[in-house]
Amino acid sequence: MSWLIAPGFSTSAPVHVALVVGGVVAVITALVGVFTVVRGQSFAGHALSDIGTAGGSGAVLVGVPTLLGYVTMNLAAVGVMEVIGIRRPRGRDVATGIVLGASLGLASLFLYLDTTSTNASGATVNVLFGSIFTISGGTIPVVAGLGLVSVALIAVVYRPLLLSSVSDDLARAKGVAVRRVGLAFLASLAIAVSLSAITIGAILSTALLIGPAAAALKLTRRTGTAIGLAAVLGMAATWLGILLAYDSASWSNGGQGWPASFCIVLVVFVVYLVAAWASRFTGRRRDPAPGVPDPVAGGRTPVAAGNG
Amino acid sequence: MFAPSMVTTWEASAVVAVVAGVVGFFTVLRGSAFAAHALPNGAFAGAAGASLIGASELVGLGVFALGGALTIAALGRRARNDVATALTIVVMLGLGDLFLSRTTEYAQEIYALLFGEVLGVSGAEVVPTLCIAAVCLGAVLVLYRPLLLSSVAPEVAEARGIRTGRMDLAFLVVLALTTTAAVPVVGSLLIFSLLIGPPAAAGAVTRRPPVAMALSAVIALVTVWSAIALAFAADLPVGFFVGTISAVVYALGRVWATWGPGRAETRPVTVRPPYDPEPVDTFG
Numbered sequence: 354m355s356w357l358i359a360p361g362f363s364t365s366a367p368v369h370v371a372l373v374v375g376g377v378v379a380v381i382t383a384l385v386g387v388f389t390v391v392r393g394q395s396f397a398g399h400a401l402s403d404i405g406t407a408g409g410s411g412a413v414l415v416g417v418p419t420l421l422g423y424v425t426m427n428l429a430a431v432g433v434m435e436v437i438g439i440r441r442p443r444g445r446d447v448a449t450g451i452v453l454g455a456s457l458g459l460a461s462l463f464l465y466l467d468t469t470s471t472n473a474s475g476a477t478v479n480v481l482f483g484s485i486f487t488i489s490g491g492t493i494p495v496v497a498g499l500g501l502v503s504v505a506l507i508a509v510v511y512r513p514l515l516l517s518s519v520s521d522d523l524a525r526a527k528g529v530a531v532r533r534v535g536l537a538f539l540a541s542l543a544i545a546v547s548l549s550a551i552t553i554g555a556i557l558s559t560a561l562l563i564g565p566a567a568a569a570l571k572l573t574r575r576t577g578t579a580i581g582l583a584a585v586l587g588m589a590a591t592w593l594g595i596l597l598a599y600d601s602a603s604w605s606n607g608g609q610g611w612p613a614s615f616c617i618v619l620v621v622f623v624v625y626l627v628a629a630w631a632s633r634f635t636g637r638r639r640d641p642a643p644g645v646p647d648p649v650a651g652g653r654t655p656v657a658a659g660n661g
Numbered sequence: 662m663f664a665p666s667m668v669t670t671w672e673a674s675a676v677v678a679v680v681a682g683v684v685g686f687f688t689v690l691r692g693s694a695f696a697a698h699a700l701p702n703g704a705f706a707g708a709a710g711a712s713l714i715g716a717s718e719l720v721g722l723g724v725f726a727l728g729g730a731l732t733i734a735a736l737g738r739r740a741r742n743d744v745a746t747a748l749t750i751v752v753m754l755g756l757g758d759l760f761l762s763r764t765t766e767y768a769q770e771i772y773a774l775l776f777g778e779v780l781g782v783s784g785a786e787v788v789p790t791l792c793i794a795a796v797c798l799g800a801v802l803v804l805y806r807p808l809l810l811s812s813v814a815p816e817v818a819e820a821r822g823i824r825t826g827r828m829d830l831a832f833l834v835v836l837a838l839t840t841t842a843a844v845p846v847v848g849s850l851l852i853f854s855l856l857i858g859p860p861a862a863a864g865a866v867t868r869r870p871p872v873a874m875a876l877s878a879v880i881a882l883v884t885v886w887s888a889i890a891l892a893f894a895a896d897l898p899v900g901f902f903v904g905t906i907s908a909v910v911y912a913l914g915r916v917w918a919t920w921g922p923g924r925a926e927t928r929p930v931t932v933r934p935p936y937d938p939e940p941v942d943t944f945g
Contacts, residue, residue, distance in 0.1 A: 395695070396746070451857060453698065458902070461850060465901075619752075
């Protein structure tokens with residue numbers, strides 16, 4: 354077995370925490386990610402992981418927990434995006450961009466003040482990249498708790514959210530409060546992204562949010578199945594990536610291993626490519642027949658879908 | 662602030678601002694803000710890789726920016742653009758993480774690449790920036806009509822024989838070149854703010870494309886120069902001022918569009934395809 358799993362893998366405490374936290378985060382983000390991909394809000398999903406950096410570095414500055422800074426900043430950010438106009442596809446693009454630009458500006462200010470006041474030069478790298486192997490075991494309950502809030506928000510609005518994701522107009526005609534449902538989803542996204550960005554870093558947050566969900570939606574049309582499949586793919590990719598990162602240290606003689614973020618991203622990307630390739634044989638085409646609402650295209654006009 | 666050593670800074674940032682204003686006009690029009698974020702942000706991985714093998718930072722940036730543009734275009738053919746962009750940026754950043762783990766010296770420079778070091782621009786750095794910027798402006802000028810039509814009304818463009826897929830790719834390549842020219846000077850954060858804020862503000866004020874493009878370049882220039890002056894005076898990061906001023910300018914643009922004079926004229930650019938009675942709203 355040692356060729357497959359390097360010695361010490363099953364007894365290392367950081368590896369255990371990484372497996373548990375990574376697995377939990379992968380499942381939560383897979384659920385949120387399926388809706389993110391269907392609704393065409395990948396940009397917002399990624400932007401929030403960067404926007405949270407402003408909250409995180411601001412929290413360091415005033416001395417409150419980083420996670421609190423992340424969640425507060427992200428919830429405020431989705432509120433502003435909603436006000437600017439995240440409903441229309443193109444307005445959404447600009448709204449996300451403006452909020453992201455302003456937040457990155459704030460982050461640069463806070464990071465600058467952090468480094469001049471505390472002289473911690475590594476702060477930038479830590480906030481931006483995170484590391485799955487440096488999570489302390491004590492964060493597991495916090496991660497699980499916040500994850501539950503995020504999942505519960507989606508569960509409450511599941512049906513109307515699904516309907517409004519496939520067709521906004523249809524949902525409105527059926528009396529769904531489309532804006533409120535959309536805002537509930539964004540709040541759930543904000544919490545999920547804060548949680549994953551702070552534990553596993555901004556890169557992995559986006560990778561696990563979009564990759565498994567997009568791969569699952571290549572393979573199945575049914576949202577329920579896609580969520581389950583995305584959760585399995587996300588968790589498998591995370592664990593395989595962690596194993597790869599752990600093993601890679603033993604491949605070069607006493608040398609440095611590959612970073613876990615890189616390994617997990619690599620696995621997620623390969624999973625997506627394989628799913629995209631396999632979708633050729635399942636007849637799951639990108640463009641649906643006229644009149645058939647395609648969950649991936651979000652039922653929008655081609656003008657909007659092509660530029661999401 | 663106006664010492665001879667600062668002249669290069671003013672010049673380089675002016676060049677970058679004008680290119681960002683012009684290219685940004687199409688970025689906002691096409692709804693490509695995510696790509697405008699992904700390419701500069703991911704390209705830093707190329708700079709890190711280049712320093713690892715001892716190559717020029719500019720070459721690393723260029724290779725990664727162009728590679729990212731091609732990946733987005735290739736993945737985007739069979740998936741939604743935003744999904745393709747998200748996957749591309751995480752792969753680029755993942756590679757960046759790998760490169761950074763191989764070296765201990767580069768950590769200090771990440772901050773500079775992400776947030777810019779406008780005040781430390783040297784004369785030698787301006788020449789490549791100037792050349793690439795000229796290529797970008799030339800490309801936008803040559804592609805102006807087909808790019809505009811394919812951005813505003815893809816179906817009409819297709820009907821007239823314009824390959825929208827190729828326009829997509831061409832635009833992404835221009836965006837990659839803009840990235841390469843701008844990141845060493847202003848950093849990836851600043852270039853993103855400049856690609857979105859000023860054009861969105863200009864788009865809210867006027868709907869006539871050439872006017873909006875010129876206005877966007879002017880706003881970008883004013884934004885950068887005032888940000889540098891403020892950063893110099895207050896001794897705070899330039900990125901903070903560029904990000905904030907961009908957002909404020911955009912907010913003012915929206916206020917102008919809603920309550921300003923000549924409101925009746927500020928209708929959306931309307932392209933009426935023969936089969937579609939609904940005007941296409943080109944701006945958010």
